[in-house]
Amino acid sequence: MSISKITCVIVDDEPMALNLVENYVQKTPFLELKNKCNSAIEALSFIQENPVDLLFLDIQMPDLTGIEFSKMLPKNTRVIFTTAFDQYALESFKVEALDYLLKPFDYAEFLSAANKANNWFSLTKRNEQQTKQTNEKEFLFVKSEYKQLRIKLADVLYFEGLKDYIKIWLKNNPKPILTLKSLKALEEELPSTDFMRVHRSFIVSLKNIEVIERSQIVINNQRITVSEQYKPQFLAYIQNNSFNT
Structure with a gap:
């Protein structure tokens, strides 16, 4: 799967290197x-006004090195380093560069690195689309007693796992709906912005939490313990949604 063209900028203080990579980019159909x-300073000024996907970035440059510059980039801008020095490979790994091209490199090597970038952007785009589709989901169909029931996610208080079955506890419904499904499989279908697994046996509706007391959540007078395995994720959610004075 390929996305629309990957926009890119070449940064190098050597004119011959700039021209060579420009020639390689123009040969590559998915790069724009x-x-x-000819400097990181110039590139920084440009991308602040013109965000791009990818930089082909030299490392040893005056004023600001490629490694230093890469740490200033927006989160979604990726880097392929192009350098004559192999001692920076570890540092490039630390800044999560997509690849490291050692000069002199030919078009085959360049294309291999560009394909890595294409695959990375394609996968990222696909994951973003899947997450968006999941988070926009408003209901589920669940099989219960030989029927397919349409369950509005807004009505769900929490899901309780019982081996191969799940109890679905709903608002204004004293009895749960029982369906044959694993909690793990269900977790992958639920909007991550609205539901969170807090225990081996429970997924809760974050919007319906009434009280948090020590390591317990209260939903509809039911106390659900947040287990140690899931506590870091839950505490991060609480912290991100707390009003601090």
């Missing part, structure tokens, strides 16, 4: 060159 810059 937006600019070529």
Whole structure:
């Protein structure tokens, strides 16, 4: 799966290197060159006004090195380093570069690195689309007593796992709906913004939490313990949604 063209900028203080990579970019159908810059300072000024997907970035440059510059980039801008020095490979790994091209490199090596970038952006885009589709989900169909029941997610208080079965506890419904499904499989179908697994046997509706007391959640007078395995994720959610004075 390929996305629309990957926008890119070339950054190198050597004119011959700039021209070579420009030639390689123009040969590559899924790359779109937006600019070529002879310093990181110039590139920084450009991408602040013109965000791009990818930088082909030299490392040893005056004023600001490629490694230093890469730490200033927006989260979604990725880097492929192009350098004549192999001692920076570890540092490039630490800044999560997509690849490391050692000069002199030919088009086959360049294309291999560009394909890594294409695969990375394609996978990221696909994951974003899947997450968006999941988070926009408003209901589930569940099989119970030979029927397919349409369950509105807004009505769900929590899911309780019982081996191969799940109890679905709903608002204004004293009896749960019982369906044959694993809690793990269900977790993958639920919007992560609205539901969270807090225990081996429980997934809760975050919007319906009434009280949090020590390591317990209260929903509809039911106390559900947050187990140690899931506590870090739950505490992070609480922290991100707390009003601090």
